[in-house]
Amino acid sequence: MKLVKSQPWRNPDTVLAQLIQSCARTRNLDRGKQLHAHLVASGATPSTFVANHLISMYAKCGDLYHAIALFDRMPQRNLVTWTAMISSFSQNNKFGDALRTFSSMCAAGIKPTQFALSSAIQASAFFASLEFGKQMHCLSVKLGYDVELFVGSNLADMYSKCGSLVDACRVFDEMPDKDEVAWTAMIDGYTKNGSFEEAIVAFRDMLRGGTVVIDQHLLCSVLSACGGLKAGKLGRCLHSCVVKLGLESDTFIGNALVNMYAKAGDMESASSVVGMNSHGWNVVSCSSLIDGYVEMDQIEEASRAYISSRRQGIEPNEFTFSSMIKACASQAALEQGIQLHAQVMKTSFVRDLFVSSTLIDMYGKCGLLNSSIQVFDEIQHPSDISWNSIVGVFAQHGRGKEAVRALNRMISRGNKPNHITFVSLLMACSHAGLVEEGLEYFYSMNKTCDIEPREEHYACVIDMLGRAGRLEEAREFIAGMPFEPNAYGWCSLLGACRTHGEKELGELAAEKLMKLEPENSGIHILLSSIYASMGQWEDVKAVRKLMRDSRVKKLPGFSWVDVNNKTHMFGAEDWSHPQKEEIYEKLEELMVKIRKAGYVPFTGSMPCNLEESLKERLLHHHSERIAVAFALISMPATKPIIVKKNLRVCVDCHSAIKLISKVEGREIIVRDNARFHHFADGMCSCGDYW
Template sequence: MGKLRGQNTGPPAAAASLRFAALLQSCGRTGDIRRGRALHARLLLTGAAATSTFLANHLITMYSYCADAASAVRVFGVLPRPNPVSWTTLVSGLVQNSMHHDALAAFAAMRRAHVAPTQFALSSAARAAAALSAPRPGTQLHCIGTRFGFDTELFVASNLADMYSKCGLLDEACRVFDQMPHRDAVTWTTMIDGYAKNGSLKAAILAFRDMKCEGLVGADQHVFCSALSASGGLKDGWFGRSLHCCIIKAGFELETVVRNALLDMYAKSGDLESASRVVKIDPGGWNVVSGTSLIDGYIEVDRIEEALETYTELGRQGVEPNEFTFASMIKGCAMQDLLEQGAQLHAQVIKTSLISDSFVGSTLVYMYGKCGLISLSLQLFNEIGYHSEVAWNAVINVYAQHGHGWGAIQAFDRMTASGIRPNHITFVCLLTACSHAGLVDEGLEYFYSMKDAHGIEPKEEHYSCIIDMYGRAGRLDEAEKFISEMPVKPNAYGWCSLLGACRMRGNKELGEIAAQNLMKLDPDNTGIHVSLSGIYASLGQWEDAKSVRKLMKDSSIKNLPGFS
């Protein structure tokens, strides 16, 4: 090294190059960028930084690991003839520093320079496309991989499958997965996670079972988190408990991320006792994720008192609530009309400076509106700095709840004028507002604009809003015609709305059709028999009314309050 210091020209000898490479690797591993820059300066003095591609590649790697991507790009830029390793190192470093657009641009430049891509460069570029959810460059990368024979390489195929799943193209991800000659735990985890995040929850569980049959379950805690997410989404507590057994066997029960996923699964499955026991596995292991999941579970089943107790326990454990904790608690207060507790949470939100968070602010707008304080709700909405679609949905919903149809319409028009795109929830709130205010023509106009003007395909709940709107307006013939032309069958809410309208209008024929369909979807709904009996009674058909009452008695159905 002393000899090297005495020379300012010419590349270092092979042994010195290897020593420099080892030192640069050490700087990269430890993040010692100061020492790395000193080594770079010495290489600049010798001229090796520009003439030795080997050392330049190590410099690019070192700067990438030290999160100085700009310096890595500069080193690459002075190379007269970058080799495939240089290009690969650059693409990989840019991905490592979350510069995904730049990584894809670098890979494209590599192709324009007629440098054959390596499987590592292709794999890194696929990771960039996955992070950007960019299917077009991702598909092009797949074609390049196929051309060079990399598409069946384990890590390339795994990243391609991950890219397709993150782009929502599960069929393509499955095709890549099925063509792989062999799969490891990472590949299986990629697919299971892709299924879970794209809503194919049953497929995620089946894939986990297949993975287990191949003996690959147990080495990676992340696969359990993905499988637990699918189980919670399906509310499949039985499968979730079997996963819990596997987790204990694999020794991951005390891992924070796994415990959080376990608790979330039990909470979503409605098994709140098991969820509470998971928290107690490690008494000192309370965290904001597990606490919020438990609160969510209690609120979902209207156990607001236990949600409040859990929130208090988080404070005792020294855990600071985040925006999701506050939003869940405020939502729970809104559901139970607990204005005093909601106002206290509002004060705490102000203290924690989360009042500017659009998600929390939107929930407060909803809570005050639900509790009847419309003016305060709208004032708070106007004070929110950024109006996201969630905030607009909240204020439209406030108008809908109180029958202010024109207010909801004006809010919707202001929303679209401000450049915020409505989503399917926006239209549920808007159509509900039109229904409650008797604005049938306006509601129909907005319904048909969903697909034509906004590119949103109506779902069951939107069709049900129109059925309810026709029913409330007494336009039952149009409701019947609308149902016959629907591309999907009405859900329970739709039939329930129609049955209530038939009861109010004494429409026996349509009421019987609605009742029959509702019984198939919701056989335990006592209101069906009450409404049907009411229709018969209003028409003076006492024998039919008596028969329905007898059926209720024989089936031990109690006469609970009806619906309209």
């Protein structure tokens, strides 16, 4: 008999392994379990070779329970076994288990393969553990795997995700061969770290380097970079590339396109992508679309997109809620904000730090300071964003001491303040008259927090000194600045000069401000007020003539209040409202009451050529007083009255509303263009310092 050499495909283990591999490829878990059960029923112990394939099959089918059970029962484990188990954990995002298994393998004296090492590097990237990632890099160099494409790509990706772009670039440059996997990892790393220009440059270098395969992952990364740069033109070119490749129906690509167009401010194209793509209406694309509308201040469009998505059965996620709550904050739409808060409470997103931070900001901008504090206090572990939100709310409401306490608590809990924190803190100190504390924090920014003051911080200090009447210090501070003040700084100084009657410095501020904002009518109004307070009427006439010649129109003052989900807007001497008779009657009633309570009209800011009675009538019919009167006759006593005004509340209205709050026994909240005033029992939260 002639002996025939055995063929591998005739080996039972080989045949069984091929069947198991087929189940893994098709994700047929039931068939894989049947094969495993048949093997167990036969009484045979699976060989290490077959067991390794079973572990891989279970992992690819997402059944880690049986993969781990099989791994634990194996009498013998070889290098392939360990690699299969580590890869199983990595494939199923169980990176902690992947690292522990990798460490156990190394402790057993087994030299890892490049695949096991790559899984450990991926786990380092997931945990953003730069220290462990560097250890893996050293091990890869020691084993000679650092030149392997798969390991090198994962190292570059790990460094970029850990924020160490210099190391990522070095690894990338040292790789002998760069195919699309390495390029994608590098470009994606740049994008996720906010280095959008570098991502675009790397993409262009990749194209110049030769033939590469452009896939959806690469396109998504580059489109995201275009969105970050607001580079709509380049993004549109990439959109053409998407169409040519036939990827326009891909959900991930569609989401990336909507996000890119929305961030670039091209809402028409963003909406078009959603409408054309049959898969366009998903929670990611809708969230991007809504956020784009909010950023473009197209709040009604954002609301329509939100309603349309809900009608199509799309459940909002944390990004959707955050954008919609932000929209309510920008419009001070309290009722809608409360409704969204109620919807959030029904989901797990109530614990999301970004959602809770936008709720803090929304309630603050709507005037409900206590609600902001309550939302913040319910956060177990506030993030930097949470702390910034509450400090910002305290600043809006002029609560300087509370803002300082919040900063101290923030630092004591290990959170690091940033430049936004200090802008809010300095504004809070300015509105509360905490000048010495504010200056101390300003000069300590660089020393204690390694934050170089920016122009907005300098502007806050100018405002702080000006409000306190320390105008000579403000002049010296400006002279010592490393750059010219911005428009906010000069405008703050001009306003302070008007308040404290400083002509020379006011003229300088007005001159500087006119160069920065030539169409700002407020400059002329403030300068005219300075001249009027000093009795220099010829100069007043000259400023008004300059306004006419320059065709600069005075910004009209108006106030608005929300009643029964409807916004009611009023101007000075405005009697166009359907309830004008009731409003006028209420105003007259209030005038009688507050005069008895000690009200004396302040007409010093009015033109001198008017009769005193006319001056008083004009003051009495300012827009904020009309809005307050309407709210008093329209809202139940249980609800706080919240009035918004586009200009600074005048001195006379401030005095009048204090007394109105007393005689009516109501809390009245007024938000002007600088801050909130909380009036109650004849007092204001600003302490008459604003």
